[in-house]
Amino acid sequence: NAGVTQTPKFRVLKTGQSMTLLCAQDMNHEYMYWYRQDPGMGLRLIHYSVGEGTTAKGEVPDGYNVSRLKKQNFLLGLESAAPSQTSVYFCASSYSGTGDEAFFGQGTRLTVV
Amino acid sequence: GESVGLHLPTLSVQEGDNSIINCAYSNSASDYFIWYKQESGKGPQFIIDIRSNMDKRQGQRVTVLLNKTVKHLSLQIAATQPGDSAVYFCAEGAHGNKLVFGAGTILRVKS
Numbered sequence: 427n428a429g430v431t432q433t434p435k436f437r438v439l440k441t442g443q444s445m446t447l448l449c450a451q452d453m454n455h456e457y458m459y460w461y462r463q464d465p466g467m468g469l470r471l472i473h474y475s476v477g478e479g480t481t482a483k484g485e486v487p488d489g490y491n492v493s494r495l496k497k498q499n500f501l502l503g504l505e506s507a508a509p510s511q512t513s514v515y516f517c518a519s520s521y522s523g524t525g526d527e528a529f530f531g532q533g534t535r536l537t538v539v
Numbered sequence: 540g541e542s543v544g545l546h547l548p549t550l551s552v553q554e555g556d557n558s559i560i561n562c563a564y565s566n567s568a569s570d571y572f573i574w575y576k577q578e579s580g581k582g583p584q585f586i587i588d589i590r591s592n593m594d595k596r597q598g599q600r601v602t603v604l605l606n607k608t609v610k611h612l613s614l615q616i617a618a619t620q621p622g623d624s625a626v627y628f629c630a631e632g633a634h635g636n637k638l639v640f641g642a643g644t645i646l647r648v649k650s
Contacts, residue, residue, distance in 0.1 A: 430582075457637065459637065459638070461640075466547055467547060467642070467643075468547065468628060468640060468641065468642035468643040469583070469628065469640045469643070471637070471639070471640070474637050476637075482637075484637075516582055516583070518582075518583075520638065526571075526632075527573055527585045527588060528573075528630070528638050529585075530575075530582030530583045530584070531582055532581060532582050533580075533581070533582050
């Protein structure tokens with residue numbers, strides 16, 4: 427049982443490049459989330475989705491876009507990467523937003539130079 | 540404008556002592572609370588949860604206390620071990636809404 431899988435695990439981008447982070451879950455969860463975590467800091471919600479075809483902004487959505495075309499996948503896109511987006515990105519999923527724990531992926535370490 | 544980051548508080552405890560990690564939550568409508576543990580280089584992992592109709596729940600070496608009056612949550616770890624060193628996050632959820640995470644607390648266990 428894979429749980430939540432993020433790809434890639436590491437990536438270095440040049441300023442202005444674009445990339446997509448993929449999150450896949452095999453637990454039939456409705457809710458999916460993208461967080462960023464900066465050194466010594468907590469998790470900040472970028473975007474989330476409450477079901478296939480839906481997306482919503484979190485607390486730090488600027489510079490990111492997301493898509494949830496399939497229930498099991500949640501993609502995070504950076505159209506024009508900036509050094510301020512250097513961070514560790516975590517994807518999570520939960521069965522619902524009501525009284526269910528969220529399961530996390532192992533993270534993607536992104537460096538923008 | 541650019542926001543200023545908030546750095547995590549640190550709790551240092553001696554091995555074998557009990558640890559208490561605190562969390563203040565913001566939404567009085569939240570009815571579900573979770574504690575997560577994040578070890579270095581890994582994603583957060585579930586420790587224990589509690590619903591708003593309870594004020595205490597115990598697990599293996601861990602206890603979560605909920606005080607809805609002051610919107611406060613705590614995690615107690617008994618006989619803290621070096622393997623407990625990690626960042627601990629609380630999260631709150633309300634019906635139909637996403638989970639919201641607290642800033643986190645670093646627990647350092649001294650041998």
